[in-house]
Amino acid sequence: MAGLGRLIPSARSLLVFEAAARCGSCGAAAREFNVTQPSVSRGIAQLEAHLGLALFNRGARGLVLTEEGKTLYRAVNEGFERVESALAAIVAARTQKHTVELSLSTGFVAHWLIPRMQRFHRDFPTVDLRFQLISGTLRGPFGNVDLAMRMQPGEDADCHAWKFAPELVLPVCSAAYLREHGPLEGGPEGAHTLLLFADPLQDFAHYWGPLVSAHALSHASIAFSDYAVVLQAAMNGQGIALGWVSVVSHALGEGTLVPASSRRVATGRAYHLMAPRGRPLKDVTLAIRDWLTTEMQADIARIRHLTT
Amino acid sequence: MAGLGRLIPSARSLLVFEAAARCGSCGAAAREFNVTQPSVSRGIAQLEAHLGLALFNRGARGLVLTEEGKTLYRAVNEGFERVESALAAIVAARTQKHTVELSLSTGFVAHWLIPRMQRFHRDFPTVDLRFQLISGTLRGPFGNVDLAMRMQPGEDADCHAWKFAPELVLPVCSAAYLREHGPLEGGPEGAHTLLLFADPLQDFAHYWGPLVSAHALSHASIAFSDYAVVLQAAMNGQGIALGWVSVVSHALGEGTLVPASSRRVATGRAYHLMAPRGRPLKDVTLAIRDWLTTEMQADIARIRHLTT
DNA sequence: GAGGGGGCATACGCTCAGCGTATGGCCGGT
DNA sequence: ACCGGCCATACGCTGAGCGTATGCCCCCTC
Numbered sequence: 071m072a073g074l075g076r077l078i079p080s081a082r083s084l085l086v087f088e089a090a091a092r093c094g095s096c097g098a099a100a101r102e103f104n105v106t107q108p109s110v111s112r113g114i115a116q117l118e119a120h121l122g123l124a125l126f127n128r129g130a131r132g133l134v135l136t137e138e139g140k141t142l143y144r145a146v147n148e149g150f151e152r153v154e155s156a157l158a159a160i161v162a163a164r165t166q167k168h169t170v171e172l173s174l175s176t177g178f179v180a181h182w183l184i185p186r187m188q189r190f191h192r193d194f195p196t197v198d199l200r201f202q203l204i205s206g207t208l209r210g211p212f213g214n215v216d217l218a219m220r221m222q223p224g225e226d227a228d229c230h231a232w233k234f235a236p237e238l239v240l241p242v243c244s245a246a247y248l249r250e251h252g253p254l255e256g257g258p259e260g261a262h263t264l265l266l267f268a269d270p271l272q273d274f275a276h277y278w279g280p281l282v283s284a285h286a287l288s289h290a291s292i293a294f295s296d297y298a299v300v301l302q303a304a305m306n307g308q309g310i311a312l313g314w315v316s317v318v319s320h321a322l323g324e325g326t327l328v329p330a331s332s333r334r335v336a337t338g339r340a341y342h343l344m345a346p347r348g349r350p351l352k353d354v355t356l357a358i359r360d361w362l363t364t365e366m367q368a369d370i371a372r373i374r375h376l377t378t
Numbered sequence: 379m380a381g382l383g384r385l386i387p388s389a390r391s392l393l394v395f396e397a398a399a400r401c402g403s404c405g406a407a408a409r410e411f412n413v414t415q416p417s418v419s420r421g422i423a424q425l426e427a428h429l430g431l432a433l434f435n436r437g438a439r440g441l442v443l444t445e446e447g448k449t450l451y452r453a454v455n456e457g458f459e460r461v462e463s464a465l466a467a468i469v470a471a472r473t474q475k476h477t478v479e480l481s482l483s484t485g486f487v488a489h490w491l492i493p494r495m496q497r498f499h500r501d502f503p504t505v506d507l508r509f510q511l512i513s514g515t516l517r518g519p520f521g522n523v524d525l526a527m528r529m530q531p532g533e534d535a536d537c538h539a540w541k542f543a544p545e546l547v548l549p550v551c552s553a554a555y556l557r558e559h560g561p562l563e564g565g566p567e568g569a570h571t572l573l574l575f576a577d578p579l580q581d582f583a584h585y586w587g588p589l590v591s592a593h594a595l596s597h598a599s600i601a602f603s604d605y606a607v608v609l610q611a612a613m614n615g616q617g618i619a620l621g622w623v624s625v626v627s628h629a630l631g632e633g634t635l636v637p638a639s640s641r642r643v644a645t646g647r648a649y650h651l652m653a654p655r656g657r658p659l660k661d662v663t664l665a666i667r668d669w670l671t672t673e674m675q676a677d678i679a680r681i682r683h684l685t686t
Numbered sequence: 687g688a689g690g691g692g693g694c695a696t697a698c699g700c701t702c703a704g705c706g707t708a709t710g711g712c713c714g715g716t
Numbered sequence: 717a718c719c720g721g722c723c724a725t726a727c728g729c730t731g732a733g734c735g736t737a738t739g740c741c742c743c744c745t746c
Contacts, residue, residue: 082733105733105734105735106734106735106736108735108736109733109734109735112733112734113733128741129741129742129743130741130742130743130744131742131743
């Protein structure tokens with residue numbers, strides 16, 4: 071409104087007026103603007119002189135709006151509120167990001183998701199991921215996250231569930247380790263170092279059993295308390311680790327890990343992505359589910375020759 | 379609203395923003411505030427920096443509001459209009475004056491209305507006129523004025539419209555120029571000076587074409603950026619200008635301008651006075667409409683011998 | 687009635703926010 | 717390729733807006 075600039079003596083006149091009207095005194099308004107009382111007094115006087123009418127009656131108890139002052143104050147209050155709401159809204163909309171909470175294992179995040187985080191942020195520029203990280207077997211309630219990875223829906227029936235990846239396991243090591251020590255099956259007794267994950271919840275013999283002969287269990291072993299560290303040690307050439315394909319698919323595709331045996335363990339079970347029913351199922355959550363699934367399927371296709 | 383003062387970097391930020399948004403360029407907004415273009419440019423940049431977002435996209439054609447800018451502009455426009463209405467109302471109530479906003483061309487105001495302003499004030503002593511001045515072709519929204527002059531109602535269907543004057547154009551110059559150089563049609567090639575109005579929105583060849591033979595377009599010419607100045611130059615004897623009768627009727631009646639040719643262009647279109655439906659249609663607005671129309675009809679009758 | 691507290695108004699002098707000028711870069715039209 | 721018109725920025729200037737000091741007024745309490 072071009073006219074407004076011409077109707078007031080300066081841009082700050084109305085801000086000063088509004089503050090004085092609301093606070094009821096020059097001193098209180100001055101404190102709000104971090105100026106001194108004479109500054110507000112002059113500002114109001116300037117506005118009144120410009121308009122040719124009194125907006126306040128002055129008294130020992132401060133300022134009292136005249137009838138014209140009340141009319142103007144109502145308008146200014148409404149007008150400023152309209153502007154302030156819009157300002158607040160556009161600033162909030164601009165900085166507002168979707169926060170999505172994911173419950174995932176440390177190994178998965180470290181060796182599968184982080185390597186493709188750049189692509190994730192490209193595809194989801196307004197999403198801010200928050201992780202509930204689970205060291206070891208995927209477990210525990212996830213009622214307070216948007217998306218969780220778990221083995222089977224049975225853990226928490228009251229949820230949406232979507233199949234994500236089959237549970238397929240194979241021994242993996244670095245290419246350098248393989249060249250130096252040969253595959254897991256060959257070689258003399260105890261020639262290998264097995265990198266174990268010290269997880270009381272997981273029967274690793276259950277997985278190792280089908281992969282090595284009985285006497286092979288005499289191999290040296292190193293145990294770690296986090297599966298992500300187990301895989302890192304394998305990549306560093308320190309031994310052979312169990313490789314859950316859902317976690318090592320990226321590393322196998324990149325060649326930072328290679329199969330250490332021709333044997334595989336397919337348990338018949340599957341990892342699922344789950345969303346609790348008690349939490350809003352946001353579009354962005356579904357989009358991320360789809361993205362994760364698509365990426366996993368692409369990885370699996372890419373390393374099919376290594377896992378069958 | 380105390381918050382508003384904290385959301386903007388300075389009190390004048392929003393005034394600058396609103397003007398730039400409405401005018402579509404820093405230069406045009408600067409002219410409205412009687413400052414230079416860099417001043418507006420800095421003001422907008424300061425506001426954007428403070429808010430942390432872009433309000434305009436910059437280009438070779440000026441400023442275009444972003445989506446956030448549009449949101450803010452709507453709010454600021456409404457908010458400021460609310461304040462301005464109250465300000466006008468209390469000033470009018472105090473002085474018992476009616477403020478009437480008119481959207482008219484600079485040429486019309488300068489050469490048709492101002493010459494009869496004394497008579498206007500005699501007939502409307504309590505009316506305080508405010509002008510939205512349009513340099514060049516009458517155009518643009520007029521939702522925030524009481525009365526606008528436009529070519530056809532189609533521009534903004536949601537309005538009252540009353541026919542005001544036909545679009546009739548003839549070449550005009552001063553009497554002294556005519557005595558010295560003769561009419562537009564006669565004389566050697568290139569003997570005249572054409573006073574042009576540099577308005578990209580208006581195809582002046584469309585009007586000059588029927589008024590002069592093809593070779594006459596070789597006349598020397600001077601271009602001005604405002605039609606009011608074009609007419610002033612013609613009155614000063616500097617050449618021949620196109621005279622829209624709706625603007626030059628007073629000057630023709632007074633003899634400060636005379637026809638420079640026997641040819642006329644009647645486009646068949648008509649100027650209208652319009653009032654937006656979204657704004658109160660005040661009695662004083664209708665009275666001014668009638669006054670303007672009566673004055674124009676009297677002018678046209680007075681110069682009928684010159685325009686047919 | 688006197689005194690004190692708290693309010694607003696004004697004179698004087700200071701300073702930096704906002705300005706203009708100069709200039710450069712970019713874009714679109716010819 | 718050239719030109720006109722737009723916006724952005726560096727530099728220096730200045731007066732609008734500020735604080736301080738002070739005076740005056742009103743209201744309340746003793």
